[in-house]
Amino acid sequence: MLGMAPGQQPRDGDPSRAGLLHHTLATLAAAYLPLVPRLKDAKHCVVPLWACAKAGYWGGGLAAALLQRLWRDGGELMLQANSQGHANMWWSLSTAPLGEVLQAADTEALMNVSADSLLRMGAADIEPQHCSNVLLACARLRRCPGPLLHHLTACLAAQPEANQQDLTNGLYTLGELCEDCGHSPRPQDLQRLAAQVVGWLTGEPRATGSWRQQEGSGGGFIPQGLSNMLLGCSKLGYADLALLRPLADAAGQAAGRHAPAVECLAAEVQQRLQRQPNAFAPQNLSNILYALALLQPERGPQWSAVVELLAAECRRREFAGFSAQDISMSAWALEKLGYRNDQGWFAAAVAGAVQPGVMSAFNQQDFTNLWCTLALVRHRPATALLEGTIAASEALRTQGQGQTCAGLLWALATLGGPHDKRLVDVLVKRLWELLPREVDEQEMSNSMWALAVIGPRALFRYRRFVKRLLRKLARRWNETEAAAVGHGSCARPINTLGLIQLQQVQVELAHADGCSELAGILAAAGGGDSQQPGSLLSAMRYAAEGQEQADSTTSVLQRQVVSALGRLQRQQQAEGVPLVASVAEEQLVEGLVGRVDVVVELAGGRRVAVEVDGPTHFLANDPHTKSCNGPTKLRDRCLGRLFGAGNVASVPYWQWDELRRDKVLQEEYLLGLLSLAPCGP
Structure with missing residues (x-):
């Protein structure tokens, strides 16, 4: 019995079976009750108590007598218990009816003794399952002994052998404790716990040097476990994308089997938004977007329509009434849903975020989520967001x-x-x-x-x-x-x-x-x-x-520029003025990570690197600004060192588009770009 895991109800709900079980326990309790005062081992009290709790049997006075024996002499017997004994005692109390048992013994003092004993144990002394079971019991009892909760969370997070169920219970229970009792786990403990979950989801190495074996999709987590962890994160306000992204992917795969049901829910949301959009509170809108981003089943026309409606409603309200977390999570969800084209939406989100009442409520995770989302959609925010972050x-x-x-x-x-x-x-x-x-x-x-x-x-x-x-x-x-x-x-x-x-x-x-x-x-x-x-x-x-190798694929724009350079070279050769000696595309250059789009060699041996910069090299909300875009800045700086100052040229997509495929204008443009004509573009 000691080897069984607490936390599960009897599998058979047949009343006749329950009656027989209770009758059997009553017979055993009558025989065991006289022995209780003389018990000298904590497990001889905890195991029968756990059996009563598993069977839902609280009559006959046995449970109360066992608790009183554990508490006698200031809890001396309880102090002998190992972590499993403490976990089973806490779990048993969390399922006991208040009037029949908890008032018949000094359970408050007993829990305090147990907490002190657990606090003296290290991570090596408390198994992961026992950590999660005590946490779960605290949530059920709505009891919030801060030092104990912090200690158990740290022990669970430090256990390389913690399995999926232990981690699921731990993360979910911390969310319950946060919502019901106001308990906030320490950031470092929560981050380590999340790292354990990510390790299972991605198959990363354990801290011991061994490797996690994924049991099917989702890292071996059952769908209910994935759902419970997401719920726990939501209640904690924990929005670390390093955890949420693999967790969302696993949840989306699990939800694939339920795509029709999700589509029905999406259809209902769409209809209600069209009929009565004001019925949705800001948090409702944010939560629906968040859920859609996590689920992402096969998308149909209706799926896109409901996302568009939700985004439009957020923007229509100018994010009035949205909390800091609502704004950051909505932005994260829309980016994950591939909603990147409406830069006005992200501008409105930033405007909502920098409002005085909202900005002061941003926590560090909200700031990170919003900034990282803006970076992914290439939206440089208003200066006020930077100032708020500095504040x-x-x-x-x-x-x-x-x-x-x-x-x-x-x-x-x-x-x-x-x-x-x-x-x-x-x-x-x-x-x-x-x-x-x-x-x-x-x-x-x-x-x-x-x-x-x-x-x-x-x-x-x-x-x-x-x-x-x-x-x-x-x-x-x-x-x-x-x-x-x-x-x-x-x-x-x-x-x-x-x-x-x-x-x-x-x-x-x-x-x-x-x-x-x-x-x-x-x-x-x-x-x-x-x-x-x-x-x-x-x-x-x-x-x-x-x-x-991946960079070797050329875009339509790049092929047009290379074609125009080739025409220019042939035309000059025909005219006897070969200013352009050679044109080579997709060139490997030592010292550069990636390839040069085009290398043009001019008469006299001067070489010019020509980069054809499409939209991804520019800010999406400021399509003419490239010079400070991070990855492009790194590339151009490297090219400047390799080819020399003045020998790196850029063809922005928007300038090329303005030439309207006029071959004469294209050639004139390129001559200026290569400093072969009086004026450049």
């Missing part, structure tokens, strides 16, 4: 999480523009404090990449921070590589995007004044050889080469 920097400095600080740095760099030194200082200093345990590999990579985008001065200014990140990543890579070889696995601690970012950072470090030592850290970790199999340098090189 909240004191909270970031003392409470910011690794994902929050790294996400904000990444978003600021991606969107480009002036970078407020005060905010960057706060984010970097907070990340320094959180190292080494509370910042994962991707967050380190994002942070370094952001500083590289901001510029060489930033890399030099924060060189101690960058040095620490590089050494940490190199050490972590080598440790994981050794573990992977031992287990025959090919999983890695840094994903492809992170490896490409590191390659770009390595290139920038090699050219930043005062950073030559930093450029050698990764090289030293890999034996100085980027060809060495399994080394971090080798992985970075392969990731960059993979991107170069």
Whole structure:
């Protein structure tokens, strides 16, 4: 019986079976009751108590007598219990009827003794299931012993062997405690718990060096578990995209079997929005968008229509009455739903966010979600949002999480523009404090990449921070590589995007004044050889080469520009004035991550890199602004070093479109672009 997991009701609801069970327990209780005062082992009290709770049997006075024995002598017997004994006692009390048992014994004092005993146990002494069961009991009892809840959450989050059910119960229960009792888990504990869930969802390595085996889709979580975790996150106000995205994907796959039902619900929402839109409170609109983003079954015309209606209603109201979380989660949901074309919607969301009553309510996660969403849709916000974020920097400095600080740095760099030194200082200093345990590999990579985008001065200014990140990543890579070889696995601690970012950072470090030592850290970790199999340098090189292959696909716009350059070259040769010697597209250039769209060699040997910049190289809400766009800025800076000042040219899509496919105008434009005519574009 001690090996059975509490928390489940009897499977058979047959009244005759329940009656027989209670009759049997009554007979046993009559025989056991005289022995209770002489019991000398906690388990001899806890096991019968748990059996009564499982059967729903609270008569005969046995349960009350067992509780009184556990409490006698100040709870001396309870202090002997192991974690399972404590967990079973708490769970039993959480199912007991108030009038029959809880008032017949000093259960308040007994729970206090148990809490003190659990607080003295370390994570190695309390199994994950026991942590989640005590948390669940506290939620049922609506009891909020803060120190115990923090301790159990930390122990659960620190357990590499925690399984899906333990994590599901833990995350869901913390949401219940937050909503019913006002309990707020510590950010670092919640982040570690979320990382455990993400590990199961994505099949990442355990902290012990072994590997999680996914049991089917969703990392082995049952659909109800996925739903409960999402509910827990909602009640906690926890909106970390590192957890929500894989959790949403798993929930969406589980919901695929229920697509018809979801479509019916979407149809009902659409009809009500059309008939009586004001009936939906702001939180209703936000929650529906959030749910649609998580579910995402097969989309039909109706699916798109309801998303459009929801977005239009949010904008019509100008986000009046929306909380900070409502705004940030609505923006996140619409980006995930692929709703990126209406930049006016995101402008309205930002306008709603910067209202005084709303801005002051933004927490660090709300800021991160909103900024990262705006970066993904290429919407540079009004200055007021940056000012509001700077105003909240004191909270970031003392409470910011690794994902929050790294996400904000990444978003600021991606969107480009002036970078407020005060905010960057706060984010970097907070990340320094959180190292080494509370910042994962991707967050380190994002942070370094952001500083590289901001510029060489930033890399030099924060060189101690960058040095620490590089050494940490190199050490972590080598440790994981050794573990992977031992287990025959090919999983890695840094994903492809992170490896490409590191390659770009390595290139920038090699050219930043005062950073030559930093450029050698990764090289030293890999034996100085980027060809060495399994080394971090080798992985970075392969990731960059993979991107170069992906970049080799040419767009219609690029083909038009190359065609016009070819015509210009042939025309000049025919006229005996060969100013354009050669035109080569999709060129690999050593030192550049990616390919050059076109390399034009002019008479005399001068080479010009020509980049054909489509809409993705520009801000979506300011389509003529490219120079500060983060990834493009990094690319152009590198090209400037490789080809020399004045030898990098850009063909913006909107300028090319203005030529209206007029071949003469196109050739004149290109002559000016290459400085072969008096005036450029």
